[in-house]
Amino acid sequence: MTSIPIDNVITALLKAGLSAPSADNYHRFSVQYDQASGVSKIRCFTHSREAHYPRRRRLVDWIGYGAAIENMLIEAKRLGLRPKLTLHSDDNGIQTVPTLFAEIELHSGASPSDENLAQAIPRRVTNRKPFLRRPLTAEDKAEILLQIDRPCAHWFSSRETKKQCATLSRLAESERFRSQELHDELYSSLYFDAGADRPYGISIRGLETPRPLEHLFRLFKNVVALKIGRLIGVDSIFGFFAGALPIYWSGEVLVLTTRGDSSLELIRLGQTMERIWLAATTAGVAVQPQIAACLYASEKVEGCSIATQAELNHLWKGLLPLGELPMIMLRMGYAALPRWKSPRPSVDSLLKT
Ligand SMILES: Cc1cc2nc3c(=O)[nH]c(=O)nc-3n(C[C@H](O)[C@H](O)[C@H](O)COP(=O)(O)O)c2cc1C
Missing domain, CATH: 3.40.109.10 (NADH Oxidase)
Incomplete structure (x- = not known):
């Protein structure tokens, strides 16, 4: 030692x-x-x-x-x-x-x-702010690429491919407001008391949403309000703001893939993701993961409608090599630091007795 x-x-x-x-x-x-x-x-x-x-x-x-x-x-x-x-x-x-x-x-x-x-x-943090829309510099990208030891990463930098990523993300984020099961899961991880700093979950401040949208977000926690909201297309509005817009406001999108979805493949993918994120942090590149478009494309995943799942799957097939499964999207770019960083529980809380 x-x-x-x-x-x-x-x-x-x-x-x-x-x-x-x-x-x-x-x-x-x-x-x-x-x-x-x-x-x-x-x-x-x-x-x-x-x-x-x-x-x-x-x-x-x-x-x-x-x-x-x-x-x-x-x-x-x-x-x-x-x-x-x-x-x-x-x-x-x-x-x-x-x-x-x-x-x-x-x-x-x-x-x-x-x-x-x-x-x-x-210093690593999830940054949900708008990013500059210019691509990463060759040096910053090279630093990030050094961390990718398997052929499991695809960059989407052109206007056309970013537009497709934005469509994928819009569809998936809308689904979170259409499916009651996905909606309940989303809200179970959020807390709305602005002054609080809890060691678990995500504060509404961390979402970096404009104030009016923050109020709407709070309102649609209520099931009745959500049902009425759906009649006027609230699901599509949230899909646009939480899914499509952040992708437009990014320099590039990196999609990490695997060939299977076993626990071991996903743990290894998480290891690669973290090295990429840390290298990006060192280079001053902001990162926000977006997972819904990848997750809901899998027919093994519960809660998403068959129609949305099929549409996501179809769009991914046009973007990725045959046999590769999308697992997580990382939007990357240059941006101001987020206004909030989520706290963590104490180390003792991890220890098993
Ligand atoms: C597997 C995975 C999926 C995630 N998916 C999303 C996502 O879809 N949207 C998002 O804004 N953040 C996403 N995050 C970021 C987490 O919300 C974030 O890591 C967590 O709130 C802790 O904040 P921190 O990264 O700033 O420490 C994801 C993180 C992981 C590891």
């Missing part, structure tokens, strides 16, 4: 893990620190179980787990450790109890590395 006391090392690693993005800012995993075999190990357990959550929730949680694991690996390398990662599949996980999905063994004797990425961990 390093000369730093082990408690401080574990705290630093868990803090890095908790700083990672997760779709609704709930980190549904816990960790156990184990030194029984003479090797220091961090063991991670998923709380996102089939018995409790729909498939779409577990898919996004797996991507978030990948991001958290990658942050812990990067922080370990910064501290001069040699982390060894073992992943365990969580497919068909019908148990209700948390199960092991990752183990990180910590070995000593490496020189510090990944320091730039580690420094970006506390």
Whole structure:
């Protein structure tokens, strides 16, 4: 191990893990620190179980787990450790109890590395502001490309392809106001008390919506108001503002894909996403993930209408190589910093007793 006391090392690693993005800012995993075999190990357990959550929730949680694991690996390398990662599949996980999905063994004797990425961990943020519409510079893009070790990324930079991404995003975000199930899920992750800073969930301030739209957002939490709103096309209005407009207001769109949707593929995708995001942060490039257009295109995902799912699928087929599944869109560009950054719970809340 390093000369730093082990408690401080574990705290630093868990803090890095908790700083990672997760779709609704709930980190549904816990960790156990184990030194029984003479090797220091961090063991991670998923709380996102089939018995409790729909498939779409577990898919996004797996991507978030990948991001958290990658942050812990990067922080370990910064501290001069040699982390060894073992992943365990969580497919068909019908148990209700948390199960092991990752183990990180910590070995000593490496020189510090990944320091730039580690420094970006506390600065990385989801930026939902409008971005400048100019493409990334060649240098910034090259820095980001360095982090992509598998052929799983597609850039959409031209006016025409960005327009198609905007259509995809508009359709999917509208669906969140058409399907009661998706609507309930969206609102369960939001909180509206402007002064509050909660360690879980997303504040309305984080959405960076103009004030009048913020009031509408609050209003349409109510099911009756939503039903009336749908008659005048509220779903399409939100689809435009939350989906299409942000894509128009971006420099480029990066879509990450996989060839399958197993837990292991999604965790690895989350690792790549986090390295890309940290490299973008270092380069001063703003990032906002948009996942709905990817998620709802899958016929295995519940809650989306068959018509929207088929339309999304059809549009993706025109944009991506055959056999690749879209998993997450990252809108990127140059922008002012967001006005709010979501807080995190304490490191202790992660520890499994
Ligand atoms: C798998 C995944 C999907 C996400 N999808 C969206 C999305 O569709 N729209 C969005 O605005 N943010 C999305 N986010 C960003 C999260 O909302 C954000 O990470 C979380 O609220 C914590 O905020 P932070 O990234 O600023 O730390 C996503 C993040 C992850 C990891």
